[in-house]
Amino acid sequence: xxxxLTNLLNGIAYSLLLFLLAAGLSLIFGMMDVINxxxxxxxxxxxxxGIGVLGLTGNWWVALIGATVVVGVIGVVSEVGLLRPxxxxxxxxxxxxxxxxxxxxxxxxxxxxxxSPRSLPAPELFGSSVNLFGAIxxxxxxxxxxxxxxxxxxxxxxxxxTRVGAIIRAGVSNREMTSALGFxxxxxxxxxxxxxxxxxxxAGFVGAPILGVYPGLDFQVxxxxxxxxxxxxxxxxxxVFWVSLLVGLTQTFGQAYFPSSAAFLLYVIMALVLIVRxxxxxxxxxx
Amino acid sequence: MAAPPKxxxxxxxxxxxxxxxxxxxxxxVGAAGxxxxxxxxxxxxxxxxxxxxxxxxxxxxxxxxFLLGYPRLISLGHAAFFGGGAYAAGLVATRxxxxxxxxxxxxxIVFAALLAVVIGLLSLRNTGIYFLMITLALxxxxxxxxxxxxxxxxxxxxLTGIPYPDFFGLFELxxxxxxxxxxxxxLGAYFFLRAVIGSPFGQALxxxxxxxxxxxxxxxxxxxxxxxxxxxxxxxxxxxxxxxSYHTGLVAPGDxxxxxSATGLIMVIVGGSGTLVGPMLGAALVWxxxxxxxxxxxxxxxxxxxxxxxxxFFIRGGVVSVFRGIGRRxxxxxxx
Numbered sequence: 001x002x003x004x005l006t007n008l009l010n011g012i013a014y015s016l017l018l019f020l021l022a023a024g025l026s027l028i029f030g031m032m033d034v035i036n037x038x039x040x041x042x043x044x045x046x047x048x049x050g051i052g053v054l055g056l057t058g059n060w061w062v063a064l065i066g067a068t069v070v071v072g073v074i075g076v077v078s079e080v081g082l083l084r085p086x087x088x089x090x091x092x093x094x095x096x097x098x099x100x101x102x103x104x105x106x107x108x109x110x111x112x113x114x115x116s117p118r119s120l121p122a123p124e125l126f127g128s129s130v131n132l133f134g135a136i137x138x139x140x141x142x143x144x145x146x147x148x149x150x151x152x153x154x155x156x157x158x159x160x161x162t163r164v165g166a167i168i169r170a171g172v173s174n175r176e177m178t179s180a181l182g183f184x185x186x187x188x189x190x191x192x193x194x195x196x197x198x199x200x201x202x203a204g205f206v207g208a209p210i211l212g213v214y215p216g217l218d219f220q221v222x223x224x225x226x227x228x229x230x231x232x233x234x235x236x237x238x239x240v241f242w243v244s245l246l247v248g249l250t251q252t253f254g255q256a257y258f259p260s261s262a263a264f265l266l267y268v269i270m271a272l273v274l275i276v277r278x279x280x281x282x283x284x285x286x287x
Numbered sequence: 288m289a290a291p292p293k294x295x296x297x298x299x300x301x302x303x304x305x306x307x308x309x310x311x312x313x314x315x316v317g318a319a320g321x322x323x324x325x326x327x328x329x330x331x332x333x334x335x336x337x338x339x340x341x342x343x344x345x346x347x348x349x350x351x352x353f354l355l356g357y358p359r360l361i362s363l364g365h366a367a368f369f370g371g372g373a374y375a376a377g378l379v380a381t382r383x384x385x386x387x388x389x390x391x392x393x394x395x396i397v398f399a400a401l402l403a404v405v406i407g408l409l410s411l412r413n414t415g416i417y418f419l420m421i422t423l424a425l426x427x428x429x430x431x432x433x434x435x436x437x438x439x440x441x442x443x444x445x446l447t448g449i450p451y452p453d454f455f456g457l458f459e460l461x462x463x464x465x466x467x468x469x470x471x472x473x474l475g476a477y478f479f480l481r482a483v484i485g486s487p488f489g490q491a492l493x494x495x496x497x498x499x500x501x502x503x504x505x506x507x508x509x510x511x512x513x514x515x516x517x518x519x520x521x522x523x524x525x526x527x528x529x530x531x532s533y534h535t536g537l538v539a540p541g542d543x544x545x546x547x548s549a550t551g552l553i554m555v556i557v558g559g560s561g562t563l564v565g566p567m568l569g570a571a572l573v574w575x576x577x578x579x580x581x582x583x584x585x586x587x588x589x590x591x592x593x594x595x596x597x598x599x600f601f602i603r604g605g606v607v608s609v610f611r612g613i614g615r616r617x618x619x620x621x622x623x
Binding site for chain 2: 035082085086089091092093095096097099100101102103104105106107108110111219223226227230234260261263264267268270271274275278279
């Protein structure tokens with residue numbers, strides 16, 4: 001029973017990290033029709049840059065802000081310098097470009113921080129464990145859960161209840177019409193891209209004490225995020241949320257109870273969903 | 288051009304210049320074949336090894352380039368066929384101890400073709416990004432099976448000790464004979480796919496790639512056409528996988544992993560999708576960036592990434608477009 005609760009809470013914390021990563025990918029995908037294969041790289045960079053800033057300042061919270069800002073700036077540079085000229089091109093060019101960017105970022109990280117896995121400590125405030133119904137839970141996991149849920153709720157509010165959110169939703173459902181109504185689509189695109197990438201960097205830093213940081217993490221989380229976005233339905237935030245939980249919990253419980261077939265389970269789910277419901281589990285609401 | 292914007296009408300595939308260029312390509316491939324056949328007499332054993340690898344890459348890229356360039360199916364699961372063929376050949380060679388090249392190669396091609404039938408039937412109902420993702424999911428299932436089914440596949444260690452094949456015990460296809468064997472198969476695959484594209488079947492595939500709805504409206508059974516092209520492509524990739532297992536002497540799950548599928552896609556795009564020569568040139572370039580460059584610098588990955596980005600911005604249409612430009616200039620000068 002205690003083990004079940006531990007796995008459940010660990011699984012939820014992990015799922016919410018996946019959500020923060022996949023939410024940005026889904027928005028970029030749904031709105032800009034861009035397959036960003038470098039999205040996982042920004043997650044990885046969040047961890048690496050955070051470790052660097054922590055080494056310089058010694059303050060975990062400063063490192064969190066520093067990592068998020070630095071990744072955001074790299075996002076701005078990537079959008080303006082590389083992606084913007086490419087919006088009218090096909091998927092193949094985008095795949096080539098973002099794959100190239102992912103290779104560069106991975107090799108740069110390897111160059112600066114080396115190939116061996118690094119770890120990031122949890123902040124002192126959440127360094128201990130709490131006893132919850134007999135299960136020993138590291139309090140940092142609870143912190144991740146609270147932060148993840150708060151961000152998910154804010155994102156939902158932002159997209160559903162604000163003017164900016166309405167413009168983004170309109171852009172997802174019909175880019176040309178939104179542009180014709182006089183909204184500055186390139187600016188909105190840049191905003192969505194940088195926002196999504198910054199969220200990934202933030203998630204990478206917050207996830208580092210749990211997942212570790214190493215070159216190769218980028219592609220590992222990218223494939224999970226891609227799976228979530230496709231199963232959830234492109235551009236659907238609600239879909240991404242529930243499917244993140246599905247994938248995160250499947251992985252956590254799979255590894256705990258059927259370690260040999262955890263990966264198998266994930267791909268079976270994805271294949272089944274795509275065969276039965278090609279548009280994903282949660283169809284885009286504003287299609 | 289890699290993928291034209293959806294709104295613009297694609298250029299006519301059978302325009303006279305394009306047809307002339309295509310004939311030019313065939314001549315160029317023939318000439319390259321002659322040069323490569325002479326290579327062992329000029330270069331050392333090292334270069335035969337290098338070109339054996341490049342040619343196997345080229346066959347793999349060719350099979351994917353056929354799918355990408357004509358019916359315009361972007362698959363991210365092609366490693367399943369390459370790796371599946373490699374495992375089939377490796378299992379026949381090591382477990383059944385049959386080294387006859389006709390048997391092991393046929394096993395690889397047939398197995399990859401069957402795998403392509405199954406994956407094709409499940410995935411071809413979907414289009415675009417959904418097709419890409421479902422081919423990814425299904426090929427990753429094959430990958431996980433290869434890791435987990437240790438009794439058959441050797442798990443993550445893979446199969447080792449795969450011998451060079453022989454021909455009915457008459458002679459062994461090792462090193463130099465193997466190089467010629469691979470060269471012959473690469474040329475064979477190129478001219479075979481060229482003939483396929485030139486046939487009415489291939490013209491229908493081009494039509495499907497250009498405007499699927501229109502082809503369906505005319506009355507073509509679009510899904511069957513796609514499935515057949517998918518199986519042809521998978522079978523050739525399986526053959527390439529078998530060659531790879533002979534060459535390296537081992538098969539490992541990495542041969543089935545999605546990163547190898549992605550590498551194949553990159554070869555096609557960098558080389559120039561929409562042609563058959565492009566993917567082969569792309570394969571050579573990717574081999575160089577992947578393996579060749581590592582000898583000179585530790586930062587080969589970064590250089591590879593930069594090269595990809597340079598291609599997107601400055602060499603649209605891939606390596607093949609550079610050659611096309613040169614060909615055009617020669618034509619213009621000679622007044623043709």
